[in-house]
Amino acid sequence: xxxxxxxxxxxxxxxxxxxxxxxxxxxxxxxxxxxxxxxxxxxxxxxxxxxxxxxxxxxxxxxxxxxxxxxxxxxxxxxxxxxxxxxxxxxxxxxxxxxxxxxxxxxxxxxxxxxxxxxxxxxxxxxxxxxxxxxxxxxxxxxxxxxxxxxxxxxxxxxxxxxxxxxxxxxxxxxxxxxxxxxxxxxxxxxxxxxxxxxxxxxxxxxxxxxxxxxxxxxxxxxxxxxxxxxxxxxxxxxxxxxxxxxxxxxxxxxxxxxxxxxxxxxxxxxxxx
Amino acid sequence: xxxxxxxxxxxxxxxxxxxxxxxxxxxxxxxxxxxxxxxxxxxxxxxxxxxxxxxxxxxxxxxxxxxxxxxxxxxxxxxxxxxxxxxxxxxxxxxxxxxxxxxxxxxxxxxxxxxxxxxxxxxxxxxxxxxxxxxxxxxxxxxxxxxxxxxxxxxxxxxxxxxxxxxxxxxxxxxxxxxxxxxxxxxxxxxxxxxxxxxxxxxxxx
Amino acid sequence: xxxxxxxxxxxxxxxxxxxxxxxxxxxxxxxxxxxxxxxxxxxxxxxxxxxxxxxxxxxxxxxxxxxxxxxxxxxxxxxxxxxxxxxxxxxxxxxxxxxxxxxxxxxxxxxxxxxxxxxxxxxxxxxxxxxxxxxxxxxxxxxxxxxxxxxxxxxxxxxxxxxxxxxxxxxxxxxxxxxxxxxxxxxxxxxxxxxxxxxxxxxxxxxxxxxxxxxxxx
Numbered sequence: 001x002x003x004x005x006x007x008x009x010x011x012x013x014x015x016x017x018x019x020x021x022x023x024x025x026x027x028x029x030x031x032x033x034x035x036x037x038x039x040x041x042x043x044x045x046x047x048x049x050x051x052x053x054x055x056x057x058x059x060x061x062x063x064x065x066x067x068x069x070x071x072x073x074x075x076x077x078x079x080x081x082x083x084x085x086x087x088x089x090x091x092x093x094x095x096x097x098x099x100x101x102x103x104x105x106x107x108x109x110x111x112x113x114x115x116x117x118x119x120x121x122x123x124x125x126x127x128x129x130x131x132x133x134x135x136x137x138x139x140x141x142x143x144x145x146x147x148x149x150x151x152x153x154x155x156x157x158x159x160x161x162x163x164x165x166x167x168x169x170x171x172x173x174x175x176x177x178x179x180x181x182x183x184x185x186x187x188x189x190x191x192x193x194x195x196x197x198x199x200x201x202x203x204x205x206x207x208x209x210x211x212x213x214x215x216x217x218x219x220x221x222x223x224x225x226x227x228x229x230x231x232x233x234x235x236x237x238x239x240x241x242x243x244x245x246x247x248x249x250x251x252x253x254x255x256x257x258x259x260x261x262x263x264x265x266x267x268x269x270x271x272x273x274x
Numbered sequence: 275x276x277x278x279x280x281x282x283x284x285x286x287x288x289x290x291x292x293x294x295x296x297x298x299x300x301x302x303x304x305x306x307x308x309x310x311x312x313x314x315x316x317x318x319x320x321x322x323x324x325x326x327x328x329x330x331x332x333x334x335x336x337x338x339x340x341x342x343x344x345x346x347x348x349x350x351x352x353x354x355x356x357x358x359x360x361x362x363x364x365x366x367x368x369x370x371x372x373x374x375x376x377x378x379x380x381x382x383x384x385x386x387x388x389x390x391x392x393x394x395x396x397x398x399x400x401x402x403x404x405x406x407x408x409x410x411x412x413x414x415x416x417x418x419x420x421x422x423x424x425x426x427x428x429x430x431x432x433x434x435x436x437x438x439x440x441x442x443x444x445x446x447x448x449x450x451x452x453x454x455x456x457x458x459x460x461x462x463x464x465x466x467x468x469x470x471x472x473x474x475x476x477x478x479x480x
Numbered sequence: 481x482x483x484x485x486x487x488x489x490x491x492x493x494x495x496x497x498x499x500x501x502x503x504x505x506x507x508x509x510x511x512x513x514x515x516x517x518x519x520x521x522x523x524x525x526x527x528x529x530x531x532x533x534x535x536x537x538x539x540x541x542x543x544x545x546x547x548x549x550x551x552x553x554x555x556x557x558x559x560x561x562x563x564x565x566x567x568x569x570x571x572x573x574x575x576x577x578x579x580x581x582x583x584x585x586x587x588x589x590x591x592x593x594x595x596x597x598x599x600x601x602x603x604x605x606x607x608x609x610x611x612x613x614x615x616x617x618x619x620x621x622x623x624x625x626x627x628x629x630x631x632x633x634x635x636x637x638x639x640x641x642x643x644x645x646x647x648x649x650x651x652x653x654x655x656x657x658x659x660x661x662x663x664x665x666x667x668x669x670x671x672x673x674x675x676x677x678x679x680x681x682x683x684x685x686x687x688x689x690x691x692x693x694x695x696x697x698x
Contacts, residue, residue: 065384068383070678100375128527132314133579139303139306150366204675204678210443215599216602226423226679244681248693251427252427252680254397259399268653280575309576316558319556328564340576348514353518355518360524360529365525376486382514384682384685384689389500390675391682392598412668415668416670417673419670423673423674441670442670443628447635448636449668451600451632452660453639455594456640459599460614462585463587465586469583473678
């Protein structure tokens with residue numbers, strides 16, 4: 001086996017080891033690389049900034065444990081931004097796990113900004129059906145969500161007074177890791193009811209949402225942990241997303257090195273075979 | 275009846291949803307609202323069916339002592355403990371259900387997908403080759419985007435994040451738009467075929 | 481290092497799953513099956529508390545809205561799929577679900593993707609102010625900004641040519657389709673880059689948990 005073949009057949013566990021080192025070392029010894037804010041995240045931030053205090057934000061959580069490191073920091077940053085501007089959060093989940101994760105983020109934010117459940121924020125829980133749920137919300141929120149996630153009737157919550165349907169909501173934010181998620185919100189809430197929608201999505205799905213952004217169907221977009229880190233930068237906070245950006249940089253650098261290194265030996269091998 | 279009945283139901287529900295979009299008045303708007311309310315309930319039974327199927331498979335595996343059956347006991351016990359906790363104490367914050375969710379479910383769910391980081395790195399090393407001009411374009415686009423999206427890109431060249439933004443907002447957007455317009459036309463024609471009863475594969479089986 | 485039992489359980493289960501990187505083993509299998517069981521129970525509890533009680537039990541049995549018997553009956557017919565003899569009954573609720581989705585998909589995809597996206601593409605082809613900016617401050621970024629609009633129009637049209645014209649890709653069609661493929665490759669490259677980003681983020685999340693919440697090193 002020559003050196004080219006040896007490099008091509010390297011044990012994958014060596015690659016695994018290098019990746020774990022590329023993540024662990026920058027977390028232990030942060031470099032503090034500067035985080036630049038991209039236009040879609042800035043637009044998301046501006047959409048919240050433009051709202052008057054007391055405005056209603058419908059926060060829909062469509063993610064789960066598998067994408068938590070990407071989307072949960074967005075959830076925390078967004079709740080923090082809304083509470084700091086005295087916005088009211090009415091939240092739901094089109095994925096059941098999103099309900100608990102969002103509840104945790106809201107309760108943390110509520111402690112920090114001294115907000116009260118049922119007055120400043122509420123969690124109406126989960127419904128199955130995706131696009132149909134959104135369509136039902138467009139017509140009638142109390143019939144679709146008669147009780148909150150823990151079975152308390154919504155009439156007992158002050159925040160729900162006067163909320164009948166999506167007409168009473170000023171901005172919709174979907175934090176989504178797939179379908180149903182941002183796509184369905186854009187299709188029904190924007191397409192049918194003309195509501196402003198912002199999306200926080202996983203990096204895997206982010207490229208597919210640029211056409212929405214370009215066509216004005218989305219007001220703003222946060223993509224992946226990097227998007228969350230940019231939002232934290234705008235809020236002048238250092239959350240878990242910002243803390244992970246050095247590791248993200250080094251791991252990307254390593255993977256690019258893998259690609260270039262492997263291609264170098266691929267071309268060397270091809271030349272030799274000729 | 276077993277075949278015609280479902281076809282009629284599909285036609286009526288599909289037609290009502292489409293008609294209320296163009297005629298958002300009674301009776302179509304009322305019917306749509308009614309169907310929406312029913313849908314929420316029926317959809318959940320479809321999901322319960324999934325949970326029922328899972329139980330059926332694993333109970334069978336235990337009773338017939340199939341390969342890896344002890345792990346099926348772990349699965350069933352996990353279900354019983356979590357479900358029992360939810361039913362007895364409720365699902366809100368501070369309950370045992372919530373505790374198990376945060377300390378058992380979340381770490382395993384997150385880690386299972388974190389494993390993909392290792393596999394994507396391994397695949398980059400083994401399979402990502404510039405074999406053709408098209409593959410080279412893909413490779414260059416991937417490298418530029420990967421570098422430009424992280425602070426390292428900005429550190430290397432301060433214009434790189436702007437170039438990454440440009441790739442995402444224009445050529446990537448154009449490609450994605452072409453793909454999605456294609457998908458949309460496919461979805462529209464399939465939906466129409468389903469509503470008109472031409473496409474019936476969803477009725478397959480017993 | 482933390483003394484919280486919950487964090488210890490979480491950390492040990494994290495390590496059980498990570499052990500798969502070495503090779504498939506009983507610790508991984510244990511954690512995998514436990515995950516599926518707990519996950520299914522989580523979903524089941526949410527179905528009960530968030531849908532069956534507020535959207536079926538209360539309206540039907542507490543408020544006496546008898547019309548809810550219909551979705552209940554259809555729901556029970558859906559469960560019949562689990563049994564061989566009456567499995568055919570599940571076709572009726574399935575038809576309702578498929579019909580509703582088909583209706584919504586028909587209108588929403590048509591509007592959101594076909595109409596709105598085509599409309600957003602048919603904008604002006606040349607932005608004069610961008611070219612003025614480029615001539616005033618020539619550079620890579622100003623040049624890219626100047627050619628942005630034509631890039632979108634050409635990218636979308638050639639991409640569609642590649643997808644929709646099934647005739648042989650020769651001559652002018654061949655050229656257009658090839659350009660379309662290049663745009664698609666750029667989009668796939670971007671998607672690959674973002675996928676790498678996503679996967680690494682997930683790993684960072686778990687490593688951060690181990691180092692911060694469990695070991696208290698950072």
